[in-house]
Amino acid sequence: MxxxxxxxxxxxxxxxxxxxxxxxxxxxxxxxxxxxxxxxxxxxxxxxxxxxxxxxxxxxxxxxxxxxxxxxxxxxxxxxxxxxxxxxxxxxxxxxxxxxxxxxxxxxxxxxxxxxxxxxxxxxxxxxxxxxxxxxxxxGQSTNDVFPTAMRLSALLALEELYPVLDRLAASFAVKAREFKDVLKAGRTHMQDAVPITLGQEFAAYGVAVKEAAAAIRRNAVTLHALGLGGSAVGTGLNTHPEYSQKTIAKLAKLAKLELHPAYDLRYAMQSCAPMADVSGGLRGLALEMIRISNDLRLLSSGPNTGFNEIHLPSLQPGSSIMPGKVNPVLAELTAMVGFQVVGNDTATAMAVQAGQLELNVMMPTIAHNTLQSITILTHTLHQLDEHCVRGITANKDRTAFYASSTIALATALNPYIGYRKAAELVKESVASGRSIVELAREKKLLSEEQIAEILDPKSMTQPQKKNDRTPRQEVLTGSPVIFWDSVT
Structure with missing residues (x-):
């Protein structure tokens, strides 16, 4: 006993x-x-x-x-x-x-x-x-001014650990963008064939998404720097020294190494938890972007034999208790699940923020818990995603090249030459026959070999073309007016 x-x-x-x-x-x-x-x-x-x-x-x-x-x-x-x-x-x-x-x-x-x-x-x-x-x-203090202050300050402290992780993740995507800049592949919209894009362009966009989400969080966190400490019980400063608020917050700013200042209105700082809703909303935005990106990584790496198989993610652990050799995209899956939790936390935070009454919002414990949990799990998850997934991604260049040359959307380049309708007919024939757009265009003598090489080169379709690069001349092929473009020299 x-x-x-x-x-x-x-x-x-x-x-x-x-x-x-x-x-x-x-x-x-x-x-x-x-x-x-x-x-x-x-x-x-x-x-x-x-x-x-x-x-x-x-x-x-x-x-x-x-x-x-x-x-x-x-x-x-x-x-x-x-x-x-x-x-x-x-x-x-x-x-x-x-x-x-x-x-x-x-x-x-x-x-x-x-x-x-x-x-x-x-x-x-x-x-x-x-x-x-x-x-x-x-x-000279009350829970009613200390806890709102601690809630704001703790969020700022936690965000200081998230920001470097986001910077590194964005940088890793940028590194991959440069590494994959010449890896051509088929774009996809509506989950259907679209015009070519480079794998590098896709990854560059992922990096920008992370940077934009981080910038939004930073903007939303600005209002956390205004503190209601010194408001005492209802924001009037009862039982505090006239110099207490300014003096304490100045010391707090030095201690935390943050730019902190007294709120313009201490009653507002006690009544409203809107700054926490702003930050939670920014975290939600980051989570939504990371869910989307992680879904893309799972799709692009799907297979290896029955999926896209355009990229290879690092193998981190066996993926099945029954299927030998199976490896799953575990960090991409984790990122999505954590993202779902952050979205849920934001919803709970929003409900708590609107539940304030008169001089105080008594729901602050759940606001603090949800927001801090979101920051913490995003920080840890995105560190792992960066270190153990994104940095080790490689391209399957044979598969991407195959898709780049196979996409029916190559016909888009023919629009200025044969018109949208005839290009659409070419697409239908390509789908029905399984033959490529380039092969059919050559067989029907719609374009010369030089024009095919220039116009249907997937790489040329991954960047804008100057309007004055070519001058039009009209010819008639198979009874239809066709506009050709010769390079201006």
Whole structure:
């Protein structure tokens, strides 16, 4: 029989609570753990870091303003720095799905810092005589201004890790674009034959898609830099020093190495979570693009014998428990699934953002969780996709060349010569007979060999042609007027 765990007895406004003896958290955290055994998921490290930064900056500001003693300020700041260093990660035990507004996680933070600061000053956990979680760690603060600030700051911190991943992924696609610049292949629209394109052009577009999505996220994140810290309970600044907001946010900006500033209206910063919706929407846009690109990679690599088989993805693991030799596009599949999760997170975030009422949005815990999870899983997934998939992609040049010369859309180049209708008839005959457009055009003597070589060269169809490159002359072949173009010299 397991021995009973040692506890200590703490008292809060509701009465006595048994707290694990060696825990740095206290009574309110213990109640939250008992009340919310929901998901087993704990707060994102980015959110914990943001809360610790806020408490550190506030402790220094309050000490400078004479609102807490220098000794208390130093001890709280030291404890907060330890949290930032990851020394107390196991003390943040509240489930991500918890009481509204984030009160439980906020008090978890206040209790951990108060008890650790007390230890630094010679007290045992749970004493709270030298440093109290509410009276000192939380001086001049409220969950209602701290949590919205932490939510915004944590998103900014997390995005700082996503941006380099996106930059590298876009660069990898650009490298492949240059590598594949001369690899001709058939384009496809409506999943049907279209005019030729180079594999390099396809991959260049993928890189641009990633860069554009990253730029959109950066634009949307601008409003996160305006913080409502100092608004206290309802945005009026009750129980705060007139200099507290400016001083604390300035310290916070230096600590986080970000350009942060007080919100123009502290009531707005508390009432509205629209900046989080903006960022979540940007992440959704990235996810949608990556779902699309990952689907393309799966199609282009499908086969090897019964699919497109235009590119080869790196082989990462066996793909079947029953079919020998099968290898699946696992990272492309992962990317799509993660993208679906991000889209779902955005929907949940949108519902929570609109659920704010009067002076506060109490749905902030789910907003923070969903947004931070989206950033984190995108960061990790796209790093893996880049490092272990995109960089190792190779082209099947024989297959792409076959498709480039076989596409019925080569007839598009004949439009200026024989007209759309006759070109369409040529396409029908090509499909019915299985013979290529070039072969039929040669047999019917619609074009000379030189013109076939020039006009039906797939490579010439992958870039614009100058209007004055050729001058028209009319001839009649098989009774139909045909316009030919001779090169101007």
């Amino acid at each position: 397991a021995a009973a765990k040692k506890t200590r007895r703490e008292t809060d406004s509701l009465g006595e609570v048994e707290v694990p003896a060696d825990a740095l958290y206290g009574a309110q955290t213990t109640r939250a753990v008992a009340n919310f055994p929901i998901s087993g998921q704990k707060a994102s490290p980015f959110l914990i870091r943001a809360l610790a930064m806020i408490k550190l900056a506030a402790a220094e500001a309050n000490a400078e303003l004479g609102l807490i003693t220098p000794e208390q300020g130093r001890a709280i700041a030291e404890a907060a720095q330890e949290v930032l260093d990851g020394r107390h990660d196991g003390e943040f035990v509240v489930d991500v799905f918890q009481a509204g507004a984030g009160v439980s996680l906020h008090m978890n933070t206040n209790e951990v810092l108060a008890n650790r600061a007390g230890q630094i000053l010679g007290e045992s956990p749970g004493t709270y005589k030298k440093v109290h979680p509410n009276d000192h760690v939380n001086y």
